[in-house]
Amino acid sequence: MTDSYDIQQIERKWQQRWKEKNLFATRNDPGRRNFYYLDMFPYPSGKLHMGHMRNYTIGDVVARYHVMRGENVLHPMGWDAFGLPAENAAIKNQTHPREWTHACIAEMHNQFGQMGISFDWDREISTCEPEYYGWNQWLFLQMYRRGLAYRRGSFVNWCPSCATVLANEQVKQGLCERCDALVTKKQLEQWFFKITDYAQQLLDDLEALEHWPERVKTMQRKWIGRSEGVQFRFTLPGLDSAIEVFTTRIDTVFGVTFMVLAPEHPLVEALLRDSDREAEARAFVQKCMAQSEIERGSAEVAKEGVFTGQYAVSPVNGEQVPIWIANYVLMEYGTGAVMAVPAHDQRDFEFARQYGIPVRAVIQPEGEVVDGETMEEAYVEAGVQVNSGQFDGLSNIEAQTAIAKFMESSGIGRRTVNYRLRDWCLSRQRYWGTPIPILYCDTCGLLPAPEDQLPVLLPTDVEFTVGVNPLTTSPTFAQTSCPQCGGSARRETDTMDTFVDSSWYMLRFASPHAGTAPFDRDDVERWLPVDQYVGGVEHATMHLIYARFFTKVLNDLGLVKFREPFTHLFTQGMIGKATYWCSSCRKYLNPPADLAEPEAGKTAACPSCEKSLERRVEKMSKSIGNLVTADSMCQTYGADTARTYVLFVGPPDNDGEWSDEGVSGVYRFLNRVWRLVALHAEGFDPDWRNHVGEGGEEYKTVRRKVHQTAQKVTRDIERFAFNTGISAMMELVNVLTPFAERIGQDPTLATKAVFSEAVEYLILGLSPFAPHLSEELWALIGKQGSAYQAAWLDADPELAKEEEVTIVVQLNGKVRDRLLVQRAASRQALEQLALDSPVIKTHLDGKNVRKVIVVPDKLVNIVAG
RNA sequence: GCCGAAGUGGCGGAAUUGGCAGACGCGCUGGACUCAAAAUCCAGUUCUCGCAAGAGAGUGUCGGUUCGACCCCGACCUUCGGCACCA
Structure with missing residues (x-):
């Protein structure tokens, strides 16, 4: 007999059998509980790495566990198949993105097979197929009709290297997330989803997501960025116009000494038209526009600005203040114009000092005087109002409300709420995505594509060259006829952001082949919301907000009955x-x-x-x-070892540095399991239940360990603590290995029964982690059918209970002795035993016992001095 | 800068609820088997002192609460993550 088993042969064999039996087809018994486990689907890059491996192994363990618990489990997989890499590969290799993507999918599908993941492949979906993306278009049209998809010209993030627009989320530190090129601003007509209409709901409904990590909810709250304030106008006497501003610090309104506009502000043009500062100001505006996000956007960059030569009038005190244009004001937030209060805002303060603008303090700490002339930084703490007319003497907290009320009652302004969240720009000037189903007719204007013409298919007669949207190179695609007047019309050539695809795919898995609707309503009701969603924490703000937004829209459209798509979320570390x-x-x-x-x-x-x-x-x-690829690990150590190892190294929500240093430990462990069962298979008694209660103390101890292990593994899978669950099974094997020798020495029915129970529990407990080995051993002990279809461990809490417990005896909190006593001994008995302990007596010599604390079944602490 | 999380042996990491710190594994040391090696098995392995029995210290640092603190509280340090001119 050899020391190790033929891993490759065993794994291939069982993978083959599972496939033949279609073992992982979703069970749909009406009497069982339904459980929907979803992993974030991957972009098909062609290779699965250890990050993927951990992600999908977690899912497989949990899904297999729920199947064994007797539930109907939906555990599907698909491909987030649209996106730039396929297009870049097309340019590089002159292969069509579809071919490239299909090849990658085939390769990854194969790797999932090698890993032994229990996906129901009958439900495989791929977002780049017309059967899928046609429904993106349909959903887009429903949203368009509701005014939730709209087109407008705007300054957008433009990556000159990818030649496309980027969402704010795709800009990292002013650089393109994909290619690290400097992102610039460009004015373009773009399609948007009106996610800002849902900002408040997206924020409020986070409260109800009890089973989401607090960290993710915090990130979303920050991302949505709600702030309450007052919106009002400064009038422009010369122009018969006004500048609208938003502030969260209305208590400082009497401290306004200037106004600042964003360089893109629409009033800039009019203000500069008859200004003596026109030339200088225009030059500045142009310089800002040419600057990239990083040059202009970062807080480290010096504040710069220019005076427009014009003045605005404050509605609260009639003062005239100069209007400036500066790089630190953002057009995208609020109104694109701010009232500047240098005394109480650090940014305004720095700007004012730089350009010699007066500073006037209107809030002071109690009993102190803040002087605008001499202060060295803005005073941003709480205090008492001064220089604020009728509001002098109020605390600034009171003034917040008082001034807001005053402004509302006198019609100057109104309280409003602003969000940092901006509308979702979904236009991409790219080929490998969903065509936006819109037509432009010369006479009728902008029209939605008729629903009966969906899907609008991606053409194949296109060229792939750098910096050009390939969709515009098709001689046939754009040309079409107007559904209204029959005249010539032109198709929209922008495609959708791929986040659209992933915003509703969880619904499609419920009925992946639905042909007349994006999903079957009954199937969706049966399976959704998703019971457990798992993926990388990097999707905390983008994908997870978009999917929530889509769900709310679908609910408002009457297509689904719920408003949140994922009840439990687990974010794994990278x-x-x-x-x-x-x-x-x-x-x-x-x-x-x-x-x-x-x-x-x-x-x-x-x-x-x-x-x-x-x-x-x-x-x-x-x-x-x-x-480090999943297939290389599977080839070297086998899928079972690789799977068990990625979960054994640490808690799955931790980030980790990959190292295969410890993998040999898991490899050895699985081999020990194999030897334990294979070398003692003759000691297995299928009727062990008849004799399992027999035998002496040693037998009881082994059974206790078996049932304790069953309890621990169950609890650990439930709480995603796979590493300690695996440890528990290692401990069990450490107990069973010496015990197995008894079968040769003392081959009674009682011995065999204890061994058999233990082995059966061990194989089943291990089966979600190391399914191939478990199947092999299950067959080896003569079981019919698959371990996957066996019932999960039934831990007996009575058997798991310790009869004797170790009581720690402390003297002044320091451990001095340990006593082995019967469980549930009385407090008095424990106290007496502790005081009688010879070790304690020596240490107590000459001391008075002041107090004794007894914690039953745990410890006795003697306080003496 | 703001917000959040985390700091435990040489390493990855354990430690229900405030009650035995270091489970399990890696690595290392010694031993068995072997002509030898690999594989396997056995023993040891937080640090300091000690031949040993044992004693002392110990969960980032400093303080606090408590009979008792890795765990709770306060301040600080470090690392990682998120946001970063959001008016």
């Missing part, structure tokens, strides 16, 4: 891998291909320029080259 960055070559180097693995704690040098390299732990990605 798995990174060390890589070495050369700052002078500006590239990542990875061992062993680019350099030798540096010793721990030592720095490595760049092989080409000799500069020392910076060690960085980065998220695994193809572009950095620090990928």
